[in-house]
Amino acid sequence: MNIIKSTKVLFLYKFMQRYASSQALATDLKSIVGNDNVATSTAVREQHSHDESYHPGHKPDVVVFAQSTDHVSKIVKYCASKRVPVIPFGTGTGVEGGVTAPQGGVCLDLSRMDKVLSINAEDFDCTVQAGVTRNALNTYIRDTGLQFPIDPGANASLGGMCATSASGTMAVRYGTMRENVMNLEVVLADGSIIKTAGLKGRSRKTSSGYNLTNLFVGQEGTLGIITEATLKLHAIPEAVLAAVAPFKDLQGAVNATVAIMQSGLPVARIEFLDENMVDACNRFSKLNLDIAPTLFLEFHGSNSNIEAQGQIAEETCKSYECLQFAFATDVDKRAELWKARHNAWYAAQALKPGSKGYSTDVCVPISALSGIVTFAKDELKRLNLLGPIVGHVGDGNFHVFVIVDPTNPKEIELVHQYSMALAKEALRVSGTVTGEHGIGVGKKKLLIDEFGAAGINTMKAIKQALDPMNILNPGKVL
Ligand SMILES: Cc1cc2c(cc1C)N(C[C@H](O)[C@H](O)[C@H](O)COP(=O)(O)OP(=O)(O)OC[C@H]1O[C@@H](n3cnc4c(N)ncnc43)[C@H](O)[C@@H]1O)c1[nH]c(=O)[nH]c(=O)c1N2
Numbered sequence: 001m002n003i004i005k006s007t008k009v010l011f012l013y014k015f016m017q018r019y020a021s022s023q024a025l026a027t028d029l030k031s032i033v034g035n036d037n038v039a040t041s042t043a044v045r046e047q048h049s050h051d052e053s054y055h056p057g058h059k060p061d062v063v064v065f066a067q068s069t070d071h072v073s074k075i076v077k078y079c080a081s082k083r084v085p086v087i088p089f090g091t092g093t094g095v096e097g098g099v100t101a102p103q104g105g106v107c108l109d110l111s112r113m114d115k116v117l118s119i120n121a122e123d124f125d126c127t128v129q130a131g132v133t134r135n136a137l138n139t140y141i142r143d144t145g146l147q148f149p150i151d152p153g154a155n156a157s158l159g160g161m162c163a164t165s166a167s168g169t170m171a172v173r174y175g176t177m178r179e180n181v182m183n184l185e186v187v188l189a190d191g192s193i194i195k196t197a198g199l200k201g202r203s204r205k206t207s208s209g210y211n212l213t214n215l216f217v218g219q220e221g222t223l224g225i226i227t228e229a230t231l232k233l234h235a236i237p238e239a240v241l242a243a244v245a246p247f248k249d250l251q252g253a254v255n256a257t258v259a260i261m262q263s264g265l266p267v268a269r270i271e272f273l274d275e276n277m278v279d280a281c282n283r284f285s286k287l288n289l290d291i292a293p294t295l296f297l298e299f300h301g302s303n304s305n306i307e308a309q310g311q312i313a314e315e316t317c318k319s320y321e322c323l324q325f326a327f328a329t330d331v332d333k334r335a336e337l338w339k340a341r342h343n344a345w346y347a348a349q350a351l352k353p354g355s356k357g358y359s360t361d362v363c364v365p366i367s368a369l370s371g372i373v374t375f376a377k378d379e380l381k382r383l384n385l386l387g388p389i390v391g392h393v394g395d396g397n398f399h400v401f402v403i404v405d406p407t408n409p410k411e412i413e414l415v416h417q418y419s420m421a422l423a424k425e426a427l428r429v430s431g432t433v434t435g436e437h438g439i440g441v442g443k444k445k446l447l448i449d450e451f452g453a454a455g456i457n458t459m460k461a462i463k464q465a466l467d468p469m470n471i472l473n474p475g476k477v478l
Pocket residue numbers: 051052087088089090091092093094095097098099110130151152153154156157158159160161162163164165166167168169220221222224225226227342343345346436437473476
């Protein structure tokens with residue numbers, strides 16, 4: 001009885017201590033960035049404790065809404081002086097638990113840094129604050145004839161997209177964030193501010209010094225806080241043509257993709273959905289597609305060459321026994337198709353109310369795609385898991401959205417087994433465990449398998465050099 005009582009007292013004492021220290025933290029932060037930019041309510045902390053994945057959330061002690069690079073620098077400097085963790089937060093649409101705060105600390109929300117700072121239409125580039133979302137940027141530049149085509153399904157922040165090295169359906173044509181970030185402004189762990197490609201740099205190429213830009217793309221907030229990004233823009237194509245091609249079987253759809261890619265056709269989008277994913281999208285997005293392994297395709301070009309592109313793709317798909325090849329030229333039809341594709345994640349989860357999704361994200365050389373998609377499907381069957389498959393197959397990248405009851409430890413264990421087996425298969429065929437979602441908390445063990453001890457030690461040395469007190473998003477990536 002006494003033991004129970006003293007455990008309760010100890011718990012209460014620790015709770016009070018933590019509460020007092022987070023109140024003191026909030027008071028200090030308010031004096032730096034003003035009362036309106038600091039939140040301590042349970043609701044706001046809860047909202048910032050998790051992303052869109054099944055990974056368990058942990059609340060930060062305080063949420064700070066930065067309004068400027070100067071705010072970020074001062075907050076990080078303060079946190080360094082107190083050794084308090086800082087967890088950057090864009091829009092919280094990540095899927096690897098990157099924004100959770102397992103050690104508490106300060107969640108630094110960048111959504112109020114939402115200004116487009118410059119558009120250089122003649123140079124095809126722009127500079128934005130980290131909190132600008134991809135949709136906001138595209139709306140802002142609509143009249144210039146330019147677009148920013150990197151499109152994770154969610155309306156993510158561009159800072160978050162840089163931090164995770166995001167891509168999406170159009171990476172096959174326009175590249176990922178790695179190819180489209182020209183310069184970054186980053187606040188380091190001691191509060192100092194750097195530009196990764198020169199103080200004013202926005203040249204198309206550079207051989208100047210180490211490639212700091214690509215060090216900070218994909219670092220998931222563990223090496224620095226991205227406050228501004230200079231990005232490449234692309235011309236909106238004169239003509240766009242989309243198509244939907246259901247196939248008799250999965251192998252036909254995947255082999256047609258490989259043939260299209262190997263033919264050098266400059267396809268703008270080529271997305272695979274297995275029959276379960278098509279079924280889920282039909283239900284969720286009120287489509288009426290044949291339930292079969294299917295390719296969604298899109299071509300970008302001029303009025304004079306767009307039909308020829310479509311025709312080559314049609315002939316290729318027919319040679320792999322597609323059941324039909326239906327063009328969608330109408331703007332609304334195309335928009336409906338891609339909206340449904342972008343909502344595939346939610347469509348999959350809606351198959352089992354109350355469930356969450358676990359997304360695998362392997363990416364392999366295109367010649368290995370067919371084998372590993374078959375492996376993915378067979379393993380689902382063997383472990384008796386529900387997992388619609390969808391993928392940016394032109395890049396050799398696909399996701400199995402394994403549907404999991406987050407309160408069922410046995411199911412979670414099975415999902416882990418599945419994801420490990422698939423990732424190891426990807427490594428066996430010279431691929432990567434994550435093509436676009438990042439490591440977060442979910443794929444840390446796999447990073448070791450991918451890089452080996454010497455590779456991981458090199459990453460640890462970089463982390464140690466840039467963040468010796470381990471205050472930046474601790475517990476993620478490494
Ligand atoms: C429906 C749907 C569909 C998709 C996706 C999600 C969802 C919900 N995603 C995943 C997600 O949208 C993608 O990872 C985004 O880049 C995350 O951007 P957020 O702004 O939401 O970052 P979020 O706030 O989730 O943070 C992600 C990580 O980056 C860090 N971070 C955020 N802002 C930072 C900053 N300014 N400086 C430093 N670190 C920062 C965080 O600490 C965290 O570790 C995706 N992804 C993809 O690549 N391709 C896809 O096809 C899709 N599709």
